[in-house]
Amino acid sequence: PKVIEDISHVIEAHDGDIIPKSEMAEILRNADALAHFENLPHLMYVSISKIGKGNVEEGMEWAENKLRRELEEKITYPDVKKICQRYYESFKKWKRGLNYEER
Known part of the structure; x- marks a missing residue:
C-alpha cells in the first residue's frame, strides 16, 4: 500500500x-x-564511550564531524539551521577550551 511506501x-x-x-x-x-x-x-556519551571507546579526543572529533555533517547535509530549514549553527559554534568553543595535552 501507498501509506507503507x-x-x-x-x-x-x-x-x-x-x-x-x-x-x-x-x-x-x-x-x-x-x-x-x-x-x-x-x-x-555516545561519541566518547562508544565511538572513542573512552578516548575523549577521538570522541570529540567524531562528535564535531557529526554535527558539521548534520548542519551541512541534513538541515534544510533556515530557522532550524540558525538554531543548530549557534549550538555548533558553542560546541566548537567549548571543545577548544579543553586541553588534551594536560591529561
Missing part, C-alpha cells in the same frame, strides 16, 4: 542518504538532526 520513505530519508520527496520526510530529517544538537550530553 510513504512511511518507509520518511524513515529511509531521515539519515541523509536519500533525498526527501515529501514534506513529512523533510520534517523528520530536520528534526532528527536538530535532536543531535539539542541533546549534546547524549551525543557526548
Whole structure:
C-alpha cells in the first residue's frame, strides 16, 4: 500500500542518504538532526564511550564531524539551521577550551 511506501520513505530519508520527496520526510530529517544538537550530553556519551571507546579526543572529533555533517547535509530549514549553527559554534568553543595535552 501507498501509506507503507510513504512511511518507509520518511524513515529511509531521515539519515541523509536519500533525498526527501515529501514534506513529512523533510520534517523528520530536520528534526532528527536538530535532536543531535539539542541533546549534546547524549551525543557526548555516545561519541566518547562508544565511538572513542573512552578516548575523549577521538570522541570529540567524531562528535564535531557529526554535527558539521548534520548542519551541512541534513538541515534544510533556515530557522532550524540558525538554531543548530549557534549550538555548533558553542560546541566548537567549548571543545577548544579543553586541553588534551594536560591529561
